Amino acid sequence: MAFEKIRNLLGRKKSLPGGLWMKCPDCIGMIYRKEMEERKLVCPACNYHFTMTPQERIHLLLDEESFTRMWSNLEPVDALNFEGVTSYKQKLEAAQKETGERDAVWAGVGRLEGRPLVFGLTDSRFMMGSMGSVVGETIARAFEFATERRLPVVFVSGSGGGARMYEGALSLMQMAKSSATIARFQEAGGLYISVLTNPTMAGVMASFAALGDVLVAEPKALIGFTGPRVIEQTIRQELPKGFQTSEFLLEHGFVDLIVERPKLRREVARLIEYLT
């Protein structure tokens, strides 16, 4: 679980706020809103990649009007009867109201430069993109579907929350479920391109997000296993600058390439051209 810091890093919770100007949470600079939209929500001053909504992400990566959503009829349940300061039910209701979604996952079929594929994403605005039973089940169905239809999969992760605490060990087991279906898909020759965005942590990074045949990261994303604050508390020292960023993972050999958002669609398409 990696909740700390991420709230700040998310910067933008919903879609862009109204007004002509918006503030970059990384360099604190003010950016002209229209310019920001043209630049695919990347800060011109510091290259910070703002969080995209699922719609914005689909628009960025897939051909116009090509996406058909599937399995959106899965509804989370409070299997543990989890009552905290706020209960799981309340948490879900709040997230559902804020996003208009049932849970943190989207998946379906679409086209990328004309090529059909299965596309999915986790929405970091919905309980920090954490994986409970609905996310795990949707991913499993998406990979099974892709195996049957012999389609490549592009999945964009944005999950600071890892495995969702409120579903206890059921969430933990979604790591095994999603990984097991990916194993079968890859054994059948399927191509899975995993795109890591800010943030992708803990149980999500320690399962489906890390299992792509190719791992692509957006610049400056927070990616890792344990959240930075927990590590700091454990080792009682400050973390080096750039720790657990995309660039850090590239340097240590754990992602294949970093791609800036304006080039992301073309680069993913190139990968598919080469590998299918």
Added chain:
Amino acid sequence: MGDAKADPRDFEKPILEIEQRIADLESFQRKASVDVSAEIAKLHEECDQRMREIYSQLTAWQRVQLARDPNRPGSLDYIGMIFEDFLELHGDKAYGDDKAIVTGLCRIGGRRILLVAQRKGKTTKERMACNFGSPHPEGYRKALEKMKLAEKFGLPVVTLVNTPGAYPGIGAEERGQAVIIARNILEMSRLRAPILSVVIGEGGSGGALAICVADRLCILENAYFSVISPEGCASILWRDSGKASVAAELLKLSPHDLLDLGIVDEVIPEPLGGAHRNPQRMGEILKAKLIEQLDQIDRVPIDRLVERRYRKYRQIGRYQEIELAKLAPTQA
């Protein structure tokens, strides 16, 4: 509950008091040559009775305390007690040899197996060397490396889980903790060898799952398996790790809750008063259970076993499926 200052082991006090009285009487009997054996027997009976009462209604948090008890038998104790002719195999052939995971060949009930066991250590020095049972990526890679060996040479795999979680540190992240754990989970889901896992103490999150994607997952009666530590959960919910006892209840991390949720396949009973009170007996119980379980999974043809394992994990989860007819199609 929820009081950080209260000793979480208070529940054992009545037992410890009776045990003290027994010890006193025994020493009196020796010194004074007076026969008080009838009284001692009565106290033993009383002690057992109290233990049965207390241990039948432990809270989740109390069980977590037992799972973490330093006197609880650990992997090396079990290697001494139940696994014969142990031949340790070190190293991940890539980076190093993590002492928090022990791997090797051994025999149990006449069967050759590969053992993968998380290790916390007993002495301070050992504990430091094992990072208190928190493995690094090289530990998980070592485990996978040896499981591949078992797969190739047709040996069943037994794993013993006992970790508060994968190590949270700079080196662990530099060496790809998340990626390595993901790889283990994926490979275990399709490993062409029977896999039997037992949570013998702490089953801490992804760091535990990375060695227990199994045909059978068992858990000792006073162990736990959780997505997050009770302290971590309490910090998130209340910004107060002192509320860990409440969090432990919420997380449903105790063996029988896990059984109800379909996470574990069987709960293995411990000797009266917990494994730490009678490690020898615990070893006997565990050995019998391992042999029984191995007999069951080792005779299933491997294709069927792997398919069954896949089905098992494929169906875990709780959600509702809303009728499609009630949904308007969504396009983006």
